[in-house]
Amino acid sequence: MLCRCLILVVVSCLLPISRRRPVCNLPPDVLYHPSYQYSTLVSVSTKTQDGMDLTFKGKRDGSSFSPDGKVTYDGGNFKLVTSLAQSGSLALALTGKRVVPGLNVTLSGSLPDGANSGKVAVEYASSDVVGIKASSSLSASPALDVSVGGRVDMAGRDVVLGGQAGYDAAKGVVRGWKVGFGYTHAGDYHLAGSVNDAKDVCVQVAQTVNADMTVAGEVVRNLESSETSMAVGVARKLGSGATQKVRVQHTGVVSVVHETSLDGNSKVAVSGQFDAKDLAVAPKYGLSVDFKY
Numbered sequence: 001m002l003c004r005c006l007i008l009v010v011v012s013c014l015l016p017i018s019r020r021r022p023v024c025n026l027p028p029d030v031l032y033h034p035s036y037q038y039s040t041l042v043s044v045s046t047k048t049q050d051g052m053d054l055t056f057k058g059k060r061d062g063s064s065f066s067p068d069g070k071v072t073y074d075g076g077n078f079k080l081v082t083s084l085a086q087s088g089s090l091a092l093a094l095t096g097k098r099v100v101p102g103l104n105v106t107l108s109g110s111l112p113d114g115a116n117s118g119k120v121a122v123e124y125a126s127s128d129v130v131g132i133k134a135s136s137s138l139s140a141s142p143a144l145d146v147s148v149g150g151r152v153d154m155a156g157r158d159v160v161l162g163g164q165a166g167y168d169a170a171k172g173v174v175r176g177w178k179v180g181f182g183y184t185h186a187g188d189y190h191l192a193g194s195v196n197d198a199k200d201v202c203v204q205v206a207q208t209v210n211a212d213m214t215v216a217g218e219v220v221r222n223l224e225s226s227e228t229s230m231a232v233g234v235a236r237k238l239g240s241g242a243t244q245k246v247r248v249q250h251t252g253v254v255s256v257v258h259e260t261s262l263d264g265n266s267k268v269a270v271s272g273q274f275d276a277k278d279l280a281v282a283p284k285y286g287l288s289v290d291f292k293y
Contacts, residue, residue, distance in 0.1 A: 030206060030216040030233040031247055035257040035269035038284035046293040051075070089113070102126055109138075128153075141170030158184040199223040212237040252277030265292040 045055040053072040058065060070083045077098065083091040093108035102125050109118040118138035125131045133147040149162035160182035166175035180194030180202075188208035195201050199222055206216035213236040221228045233247040242260035249255075254276050259269040271286040 030214055030235045030245060031204070031218055031231055033235075033245055033257060035245070035259055035271055035286075035288055036247065036255050036273075037271060037288065038273060038286040040286070041288040043288075043290045044293075045291070141168075143168055143170075143175070156186050158182070160184075248276075251275075262291075266290060 040060040042058045043055065044057075045053060047053050051074045053070075053074075055070045055072075056067070057069075058067045060066075066086050068083060068085045070081065072082075073080045077096070079095040079097065081091075081093040081095075085091070089110050089112075091108070091110040093106055095104055095106040097104050099105050104123045106121040106123075107119070108121070116139070119135055120138060121133070121135035123131075123133050129151060131149045134145065136142045136144045144167040145164065146166075147162065147164035149160065152159045161179075162181070163177070163179040165177035167173075168175050174197070176197050178194055178196040180192065182190070182192040184190050190206040191204070193201070193203045200220060201223060202218065202220045204216065204218045206214060208214050213234065215232070215234045217230070217232045219228065219230050228250075230250040231247055233245065235243060235245045237243050240260070242258060245257040245259075247255045252275055253273060255271070255273045257269055257271045259267060261267050267288075267290045269286075269288040271288070272283060274283040275281040
């Protein structure tokens with residue numbers, strides 16, 4: 001029942017506010033890095049001189065292979081993203097940037113679903129203090145999602161508050177909500193917490209030990225069932241430039257990642273997972289290769 005309280009509440013709400021200085025991103029990086037995965041992933045991307053990004057991704061899971069491609073064009077005041085999945089579904093997203101100062105508007109949908117998949121999203125950021133994100137489907141009874149975040153900078157101590165909620169107009173009910181906070185001291189100590197409509201209370205803490213090592217921990221407790229889960233993790237940089245991460249869950253499941261850079265842009269990550277309490281359980285392995293040209 002490990003929750004991603006910081007990712008879902010604090011960081012996601014604050015992305016509109018400041019992309020150059022993410023808040024409290026060390027705990028999820030140690031505990032929930034994307035390289036903690038147990039399939040074979042290959043990604044190849046390149047950027048043309050006219051600002052177009054081309055990306056091909058493939059995922060092999062067992063005997064199945066799922067490819068997809070994405071083309072992104074940034075025209076300065078707008079951005080167009082097109083994605084083609086193996087199923088033949090074509091997803092389109094058009095973003096108008098700085099429609100008014102601080103406001104971006106995105107229209108998205110997919111073919112052949114058409115109007116059934118249509119969405120509109122707005123993202124507003126006021127300086128480095130407040131950010132708001134909202135999205136809604138374009139159906140007759142839309143589903144609405146809203147996230148709000150705010151930051152207070154107190155001379156090296158950042159305090160962040162955020163929340164998100166969803167509303168189903170067809171049923172007239174709130175589909176779910178989360179509220180959370182983040183605290184960073186001098187860039188080396190991080191604390192975050194959240195509570196949601198399922199009565200899950202999550203607390204994460206991380207400490208930068210030195211320039212090459214960070215440790216993190218998480219405790220999640222459901223107030224209704226009293227079920228509690230815990231996890232601890234450590235990330236360290238090697239002299240070669242590679243990064244190693246280890247996560248241990250209270251159930252005895254251990255996850256490891258070794259990630260290295262090939263040329264400063266491309267990366268290769270090897271991951272594994274095993275149950276330290278039951279070595280008879282078959283371990284899992286993963287490989288992630290990300291080529292950028």
